[in-house]
Amino acid sequence: MKSIDLSGIDLNLLVAFEALYIECSVTGAAQRIHVGQPAMSAALARLRSLFADDLFVRVRREMKPTAKAVAIAPQVAAALDTIRTTLANLQTFDPAQSQQAFTIATSDYFASLVLPELMMLLSDRAPQINLRLLPVDKSSIAALLEDGLVDVALGTFTDLPPYILQENLLPERFIGIGRAGHPAFEQGVISLEKFVAFPHALFTLRRDAVGAIDQALAQQGLQRRIALTVPYWFALPNAIASSNLLAAIPACLEMHLTRHYPLQSFEIPLDLSTWSVSMVWSRLSDRDAANLWLRQMIQQA
Structure with a gap:
């Protein structure tokens, strides 16, 4: 079937056609879609030219549809219903009924902070929504967000392009950990000399x-x-x-690690800057109802 160029066609004419088909009256159709009667008469004239058919003919006191109008009416109604449904879905998001899958890029550290409370919120408010977590690659995260392959990312981010939006969730700092009974703890406070005297473990990507x-x-x-x-x-x-390794970890992990592992924390004897745990997303999805809802759930978690 040969495709038709729609660039020169006013799709509002289909709305006028639907109203005329339902009302069988130019006046009634005009009232139905809130336009004046002259505008509806003009729309009917354009419809007749477009379809090369009278479409609606006055029979006694009604405008009766022609055979062609009857034939195309179901297709026009279906097309308009599709457009209306699409627009409605863009404007509303019902988490209680949605089966949408969201993709979050993050590290295991940030996931451990957010996931427990987030999953409780989802099970209560959006039981059919699915989450997919991916490791965060800071070199490509902007492109992944822009392309819609990732909905939001959690972590520490710098030098983001202007089309990536960012919100700080909480402040963070480093704290030291070593095994319980580590020789560095024998005299209480760990000095800078002791800190550098022992081997260290480092998280890095x-x-x-x-x-x-x-x-x-x-x-x-x-x-x-x-x-x-x-x-x-x-x-x-x-x-x-x-081992006798020492390490620096985000302070938010301290309680979890010292509770579940035989570890002891200590203040690092250095003047270190704090940083922020942030959530980032694309400006393209900033006003998307589903993405906005997900960001609100992460904020609450």
Whole structure:
């Protein structure tokens, strides 16, 4: 079937056609879609030209549809229903009925902060919604958000393009951990000398083994030995609990790790900057009802 160029066709004519078909009256059709009678008469004239048919003919006191009008009426109604449904779905989002799947890019650390409460909220308010978590790749996260492959991302982000929006969720800082009974704890407070004397474990997603602590040490002419690097926060606890490794972790993880592992926390003897745990999303989905609802749930969690 040959396709028709719609660029020169006013699709509002289909609304006028539907009204005429239902009302069988130019006056009634005009009232139905809230236009004047002259405008409806003009629309009928344009419809007749478009379809090369009278479409509606006055028979006694009514405008009766022609055979062609009767033939195309179901298709016009179906097309308008599709458009109305599409627009309605764009404007509303019912989490209680939705079966939508959301994709969140994050690390295991940020997931551990948000997931427990978030899943409780979803099970109560949106029992059919599904979540998919992906590891966050900061080098490609902007493109993934822009392309709609990721709905929101959680983490620490810098140098984002202007079409990526960001909201800070909570402040964060580093705190040190070592195994319970670690020799560094023998005299109480861990000095800077003790801190650098023992081997360290480092969480990093980069190829180099340099973090914020190494930069702070370098400013004082000091260096620590990085004996282990891991790409997952939760790879650290068992390694630290079974060795003399020390590590710096986000403070929000301290309670969980010291409760479930034989670990002890300590203040790192360095002046370190704090940072923010953030949520980022694309400006393209900023006003999307479903995406907005997901962001609100994450904020509550």
